[in-house]
Structure formats: structure tokens, C-alpha cells
Amino acid sequence: MEQQVNTQPDAPILELSHLGKKFGDNVVLRDISFTVRAGEVISVIGSSGSGKSTMLRCINLLETPTLGNIYYRGQDIQTGNIPLTAYRAKVGMVFQQFNLFGNMNVLANCVRPQQIVLGRTREDATDRAMEYLEKVGMAAYINARPAQLSGGQKQRVAIARTLAMNPDVILFDEPTSALDPEMVGGVLDVMRDLAESGMTMIVVTHEMAFARDVSNRVIFMDGGVIAEEGTPTEVFQNPREARTREFLSRFLGNN
Amino acid sequence: MNLFEWMGKIISQYWLQFLKGTGNTLLMAIIGTLVGFLIGLAIAMVRTIPVRETDSGFRRAVMRAVNWILSAYVEVVRGTPMMVQALIIHYSLFVVVGMPSLLSAIIIISFNTGAYMAEIVRGGIISIDRGQFEGAHAIGMSHAQTMVHVILPQAIRNIMPSIGNEFVVNIKDSSVLSVIAVTELMFVSKQAGGAYAKFVPAYIICAIVYFILTFTVTRILRYLEKKMDGSSSYTICGSQSDPGAEIHIKREEA
């Protein structure tokens, strides 16, 4: 008994239109517009405080945009026509801090949300959870509690938990930024596999190699606006904007 | 007769009343703590419902009024002695409708505990990191589902010591309800002491019984807490062929 979201099949999965966000008088996002089509992998780069997290959080309505619209398959998500919880199940989110449920073991973290939100049976949910836990290499740890895992392991479980909801698109907010360096590779490998399997993804990241090699499109944010947008080749090799060049030289110079 | 002889005499004459008093004390403490916990849980859940800027004006007004009433309840109950509450409420309301004093006492102790529990549970809820709320919301859980399935199990585990503490406090503080003539331990002791005009031996018996109750309860609660924490290791799946090869990983410091 899966919750159905009314959709227009040929519409882009997501469309942001002149999105703006203020916290009090502090304008954090201005005039953000872009479109996400099925299978696209979009990397969002930019210095700390440029509004990347706020943008992702607006997309799944953890923050309420103060201006503009977000369309999911052609439907405005803020009109209430799409139930918020059904929409969020379709737009997965992976956080820097993993946000696993501390009272559940690895398997339950992946099974219970499917039962609670999608009304799947335990058997069905368990089969799907195991499939994705195997995919991220965490099937051996189903009995462990989050507090017993390393950061990289937690993040891989969080990805499996999101995948088990069968989302249309996954938002990643700096998924490797809280990890010890030796853990980063494993998580990036999982994300690379996902991208290759055709998953639609928006990835906020400081991993420039990932952004360059895996994504179809790169968005560079600065001061709450999209300062530059293009293919990885365009943005990394021929940046048009001075501030993009400055950001990249600061970033790539260090690596 | 010396002190011990008096104590012996009082016990031999009044043991049945002491037994009944102990029963009523425990009854009030157990029901008061349980009902008080449920009241506190309900209040804390209501008070932690997020109010968003985008909610309708009506919804926000209702939420504000409800929150005001709930905090008034918490403040008034916590800011006045339970003995005074008992005297006012029992003699102005419950006597009028013919409520037996034991029932009055249970209601009063429950509402009293509820006010303290509301703050305890709220503390437990806000001690769970915001990330877990967001993780649950982002996956499509409603606020209520997030509370029931994710937050409360952890919050309640974390506040177990405080809940146990409230129970122990209730065992002792229910003694003030002797003012409305509930036949609990304190009331029985006063009667027994009065019968011989020997209050000190009667109250020493009383104190010993209270101490046995609280000491036992404290031990039991500590044992239950340990059990609730469960195993501190887990088994890597796929190593069953050789039990000696099981890898046990110690719980990280939380």
C-alpha cells in the first residue's frame, strides 16, 4: 500500500524557481533557479556560509522558503496538493551528521521508516533493506547500533536507509565532511556506484574530484546566489566568473 | 518500658494497620508516579510541537493558549506545597462530591507528579540531538511518528533515573497527605503513637518502613536500568561457522 504522489511523467523531477530564503533580516538565498532531470548528478560547491545547506533544506522543506516555488514533477510542493510526508519520502536526504536513529540497530534503521511512512510489511521492508545494506557493504552489521559504528559505516547505513524508501532523487549535504580521511573513499565509492546506476542526485560537496568526475553539472554558489553553473569541464577548466576562479584556486591549490 | 519495648508493643498491637498504611503509601506512590508520568509525557509532547511561521494564525493562537495553560499548571503546582494543595482541593471540592480521601490523595499526587514530570520529559526530549528529528522528518515521518518511534524511546531511557527518583520522592512525600486523613504510613503512625502517647517509637517504626521501601525500590530501579541498556557488543553476521571468530566491538562512549 504505497502512498502515491500525483505526477506528470514528462516533467523534470525538481524545478526551483526564483527561490529565496531569509532568516529574520538575513538574506541567505536569492533567486535560486535550476532544474533537475532524471538521472542527473548535480554537484553544488561553494565556500562555507554560501547557502548550500539552506538550499537543500528548502528543497525538502526542512526550511520554509520565503520566496519562489519548488516544483516536484510539475507540482508546486508548497500548495499542500502533495502530502508533505509523501513528498519527503520521494526526496531523500543524507546529512553530514548521518542522523541515524540511536534507539534502533542498523537493520531497524532501514526497515522501520519503510513500515511507518510507506506502510510496507515487515517482510517486504526487510528484503529491501537487506538489498541496499548489501549494496553499501553494511549487511554484516545489521545487529549493530549506530553508536557502535565508525562515521563511514554510519554514513553508508544512512544512504541505505534513504535508498530503501525508493526515492526519486537524493540530496546529499556534505556527506563526507564529518568523516576521518580514511573513511571518505568508501562513502564516495558508494555514491559513485549510485550515480552510475542512474540515481538522480544533488550533492553538496568539497570533494572536487568527485564533483569533476561524477557529476553532469556543477553549481557554484557564492553569497546566497548561483554564481556559476555548467558542466564540470566548463566550471573547473574554464570558469567564467572571477569568484569561481578564486574559490577553485583556493581549493585546488591546497590539494 | 524502654524505647525498644515500646516499639515492640506498638508493632504487636498495630501491625495490621502499619501493613495497610504501607500498602496505601505504595499504592499512592505507584499510581501517582505512573499517572504523573503519563500527564508529564502528554504535556511535554504538546509543548514540543513545533510552531512554524507558515502555520495559520488560528493554529498559532490555539497553540499559544494551550502552552500558556500548561505552563501555568506546571508553575502553580511546582510553586506551592503539596500539603496546601491537598487541603484546599480535598476540602473545597472532593469532600463536597463525597470523594474518599484515598482517591483524593491519588489524584492530588498524580497531578503534582505530572507537573514535575512535564519538565523532566521535556528535558529528555530536547536532550536528543536535533539531527534525529531532521533525519526522521526528511525521510517522511510526521512529528507524531518521529516522537513515538524515534525520540521518546531514547528520551524515556535517558530520564529513567529521574523517573525513579520521582517514585522515591513520592513514597516519602505522600506522608503529607496524612493531613486529609488517608490511612497511609504517616497517618497510621500518628494514630498508633497517640494511642499510647508514645510518638517517638511509633515514628521510628514509620521511618524504618519508609527506609526499607525507598532502599528496595532504588535497588530494583538500578537493576532495571542496567537490563534496559542491553548488550554492549554485537555480532558480525556471517561468522557463525566459528563462534570463536565472533568479533565483539565495545560500545563507544556516548
Ligand SMILES: Nc1ncnc2c1ncn2[C@@H]1O[C@H](COP(=O)(O)OP(=O)(O)O)[C@@H](O)[C@H]1O
Ligand atoms: N537556522 C538559521 N537561522 C539563522 N541563520 C541561519 C540558519 N541556518 C543558516 N543560517 C545562515 O545562513 C547562511 C548560509 O548557511 P548554510 O546554508 O549553512 O551555508 P553552507 O551550507 O553553504 O555552509 C549562513 O550565514 C548561516 O549563518
Ligand SMILES: [Mg+2]
Ligand atoms: Mg552546509
